[in-house]
Amino acid sequence: xxxxxxSIYGLRLIFAASLAAALGACATSSQxxxxxxxxxxxxxxxxxxxxxxxxxxEIAVLGASRKSVSSAGGERAIAKMIEAMRxxxxxxxANGLLxxxxxxxxxxxxxxxxxxxxxxxxxxxxxxxxxxxxLGVIKKIARARAIFVPAARPGA
Numbered sequence: 645x646x647x648x649x650x651s652i653y654g655l656r657l658i659f660a661a662s663l664a665a666a667l668g669a670c671a672t673s674s675q676x677x678x679x680x681x682x683x684x685x686x687x688x689x690x691x692x693x694x695x696x697x698x699x700x701x702e703i704a705v706l707g708a709s710r711k712s713v714s715s716a717g718g719e720r721a722i723a724k725m726i727e728a729m730r731x732x733x734x735x736x737x738a739n740g741l742l743x744x745x746x747x748x749x750x751x752x753x754x755x756x757x758x759x760x761x762x763x764x765x766x767x768x769x770x771x772x773x774x775x776x777x778x779l780g781v782i783k784k785i786a787r788a789r790a791i792f793v794p795a796a797r798p799g800a
Contacts, residue, residue: 672708672709672710673706673707673708673709673728673729673732674706674707674708675704675705675706675707675732675736675790676704676705677703677704677736678702678703678704678705678789679701679702679703679704679792680703681703681704681736681737682703682736682737682738682792683737684734684735684736684737685734685737685739686734687727687730687731687733687734689734689739690730690733690734690738690739690740690741691739691740691741691793692726692730692740692741692743693740693741693742693743693791694743696742697740697791697793699793699794700740700742700791700792700793700794701791701792701794702789702790702791703733703736703737703738703789703790703791703792704732704733704736704738704789704790705787705788705789705790706729706732706733706741706787706788706789706790707785707786707787707788708725708728708729708785708786709725709783709784709785709786710724710725710783710784711782711783711784721784722746722784722786725784725786726741726743726786726788729741729786729788729790732790733788733790733791736790737792738790738791738792739791739792739793740790740791740792740793741788741789741790741791742788742789742791743786743788744787744788744789745785745786745787746784746785746786746787747784747785748782748783748784748785
């Protein structure tokens with residue numbers, strides 16, 4: 645069997661599309677109520693904090709995870725997890741999201757690989773060509789608190 649450049653490109657394209665579809669479904673989220681929920685608001689009204697404001701009321705502890713093909717794709721995975729947690733916080737009526745922890749999980753490593761090869765025989769030589777590749781899947785984990793920050797009082 646002889647595979648030309650188009651065949652190898654086609655196999656790579658099929659592999660990449662399958663991997664993207666599989667990873668798209670690999671996102672989870674969790675929430676544990678620790679306070680009293682309020683009326684839902686729009687996610688755009690939820691302010692993201694990296695440091696705790698002076699005064700706030702905790703409503704829930706939120707968690708999100710997403711599988712990323714490599715650590716280079718981690719920034720996109722983190723941005724998507726933050727948006728998912730903002731939506732969760734908004735549904736609970738929290739007007740703030742206090743980011744606490746981002747990490748990579750090694751607890752369930754996944755490796756995906758593929759390879760393509762071809763041989764050509766002539767009357768005095770044999771040529772072997774092979775192409776292979778593998779990808780590691782990293783699980784990104786985020787933790788945050790859905791909080792309600794009271795409006796600042798004038799003169800305070």
